[in-house]
Amino acid sequence: MSAVLSVAPVLRLRSGPFAGTAYELRRALRLGRHPYNEVSVADPTVSRYHCWITLQDGDVWIEDLASANGTRVNGVRVLDRRRLEAGDRIRLGNTEFSLAEEAA
Numbered sequence: 001m002s003a004v005l006s007v008a009p010v011l012r013l014r015s016g017p018f019a020g021t022a023y024e025l026r027r028a029l030r031l032g033r034h035p036y037n038e039v040s041v042a043d044p045t046v047s048r049y050h051c052w053i054t055l056q057d058g059d060v061w062i063e064d065l066a067s068a069n070g071t072r073v074n075g076v077r078v079l080d081r082r083r084l085e086a087g088d089r090i091r092l093g094n095t096e097f098s099l100a101e102e103a104a
Contacts, residue, residue, distance in 0.1 A: 045093025060084040
């Protein structure tokens with residue numbers, strides 16, 4: 001009997017001392033400097049509540065929360081809620097993440 005692998009979206013930290021850390025996206029992750037976020041980012045250039053990344057109907061979405069420095073995907077500032085694709089690079093201040101799909 002073969003195992004059935006499911007693929008889950010994962011947000012992976014690409015920079016800083018914790019590079020490589022992965023956060024499985026089950027429903028929603030709020031990213032920011034404040035420790036109450038699902039993903040707390042120790043970067044002074046990141047707003048306390050910087051952005052939301054959500055999973056909805058199989059699609060991954062990102063939305064900036066009026067952050068001071070903005071949220072960028074592949075170098076382009078996020079002005080409205082937008083859909084993410086595997087391989088996209090997400091930058092908050094000086095911190096970069098990427099979106100991947102990995103076997104759960």
